[in-house]
Amino acid sequence: MTSEETLPSPKVAFLGPLGTYSHQCAVEHFGDNATYTNYPTLTKVFHAVGDEVDYALIPQENTIFGSVVETYDCLRLPELGENKFIRGEKTIGIQHCLVVRQGVELGDVKKIISHEQALGQCSKFLTENFPDAILEKRPSTAEAAQSLLTPEEGFEGERAAICSAVCATMFEELQLVRKVFKTRNPRLRQALIRIGMTAEAEIPPENASYHRPLHHVISTLFTSFGVPVTRIDRRPSLRPIPFDDVYFIEVEELGTPLEYRNPTASPSSVSEENWLRKVQESVRRVRSAGLDATLIGLW
Numbered sequence: 197m198t199s200e201e202t203l204p205s206p207k208v209a210f211l212g213p214l215g216t217y218s219h220q221c222a223v224e225h226f227g228d229n230a231t232y233t234n235y236p237t238l239t240k241v242f243h244a245v246g247d248e249v250d251y252a253l254i255p256q257e258n259t260i261f262g263s264v265v266e267t268y269d270c271l272r273l274p275e276l277g278e279n280k281f282i283r284g285e286k287t288i289g290i291q292h293c294l295v296v297r298q299g300v301e302l303g304d305v306k307k308i309i310s311h312e313q314a315l316g317q318c319s320k321f322l323t324e325n326f327p328d329a330i331l332e333k334r335p336s337t338a339e340a341a342q343s344l345l346t347p348e349e350g351f352e353g354e355r356a357a358i359c360s361a362v363c364a365t366m367f368e369e370l371q372l373v374r375k376v377f378k379t380r381n382p383r384l385r386q387a388l389i390r391i392g393m394t395a396e397a398e399i400p401p402e403n404a405s406y407h408r409p410l411h412h413v414i415s416t417l418f419t420s421f422g423v424p425v426t427r428i429d430r431r432p433s434l435r436p437i438p439f440d441d442v443y444f445i446e447v448e449e450l451g452t453p454l455e456y457r458n459p460t461a462s463p464s465s466v467s468e469e470n471w472l473r474k475v476q477e478s479v480r481r482v483r484s485a486g487l488d489a490t491l492i493g494l495w
């Protein structure tokens with residue numbers, strides 16, 4: 197057996213080109229002992245696992261803008277749980293930078309390009325500083341930065357891109373003009389997906405992520421009080437705590453269908469009153485489990 201066979205170097209896919217946050221995350225995790233391949237979209241990264249690579253790190257959610265939709269579109273595919281499994285997670289800090297081609301004046305910038313998550317995370321900064329600029333999404337932050345080097349056909353104005361601090365130093369022709377977050381940098385959670393026969397974890401959790409199974413707790417509390425949960429949505433909360441989420445719980449309707457109900461009337465039937473009591477009791481139970489809970493609507 198050669199030493200390579202005894203210590204195989206894992207093949208790892210990430211969202212390219214070089215300089216993306218996914219690249220940074222993959223290198224932080226696997227270091228020099230890996231062979232890396234980058235793919236132009238998250239969907240291609242996902243599909244590479246199995247045939248072409250052993251692992252992929254794909255961005256799952258970030259503290260300001262929430263879930264990465266393209267990732268979740270991949271995670272709902274049937275091969276997840278069959279022959280591809282999430283085997284761990286890794287969180288990295290994000291430091292978004294605004295870059296332009298050398299010599300471009302900020303006042304001349306008419307369009308800002310980046311990955312949609314980066315545009316979303318920087319939306320306050322962008323609205324305050326570039327209220328009239330066109331925002332255009334690109335497959336990744338590094339692709340956006342790189343594309344500033346080639347003129348865009350049919351577009352006359354100057355462009356800027358949002359990319360990572362590492363990426364901002366990779367191209368001599370680019371100039372870093374602003375760091376977007378001066379104090380609180382967002383965090384990005386990436387899922388490690390691997391082809392394999394088991395779902396056993398490969399990266400031990402970095403710190404207790406108590407909040408993630410919360411929706412199970414909340415729905416169990418509601419259901420145990422006879423109010424079946426029909427839908428749960430999740431968004432980052434407005435509190436300055438990383439991965440602190442707000443859950444929106446919708447419960448089964450037990451009253452008269454909305455279209456037949458007088459919106460100003462109080463609950464009319466006994467069953468509606470019972471239902472309301474159960475919902476309120478469930479909210480109290482969630483609170484007594486130490487969570488914030490508010491009834492935000494009845495319909």
Ligand SMILES: O=C(O)C(=O)Cc1ccccc1
Binds near residue numbers: 217338384
């Ligand atoms: O484009 C990148 O660099 C990525 O890794 C995707 C991304 C960017 C910003 C937030 C979340 C995911």
